Amino acid sequence: MQPDRLPAAKRQVDLLCNMKDSSELIRAEIGDIKAIVKAACAMEEAHRGGGPVDPHEAAVQVRVADIILGGVGAYLRQMYGELAVTATEV
Numbered sequence: 819m820q821p822d823r824l825p826a827a828k829r830q831v832d833l834l835c836n837m838k839d840s841s842e843l844i845r846a847e848i849g850d851i852k853a854i855v856k857a858a859c860a861m862e863e864a865h866r867g868g869g870p871v872d873p874h875e876a877a878v879q880v881r882v883a884d885i886i887l888g889g890v891g892a893y894l895r896q897m898y899g900e901l902a903v904t905a906t907e908v
Contacts, residue, residue, distance in 0.1 A: 828893045851886075858882045 844851070855873050858881040862871045871878060 828897075851882075854882050854885050858885070 855878065858878045859871045859873055861881065862875070862877050863869060
């Protein structure tokens with residue numbers, strides 16, 4: 819996990835915790851999601867040796883999910899790790 823992805827993941831978790839429905843979260847993050855999809859398509863194109871890749875292909879969707887969930891997971895691990903350290907210090 820790259821440290822620069824942690825602030826975005828924190829923002830996603832904070833938004834999720836403070837929003838009433840998931841459509842608000844998706845609308846708030848649509849720009850980042852589009853950029854991730856575009857990057858995933860480019861990576862898949864490079865992997866295949868060129869040629870356009872449909873963003874709806876399973877390989878692209880899996881890569882996008884890995885990126886998004888990886889960022890949120892890293893943030894949660896960091897957050898709960900800090901909470902665990904604080905709890906043991908008390």
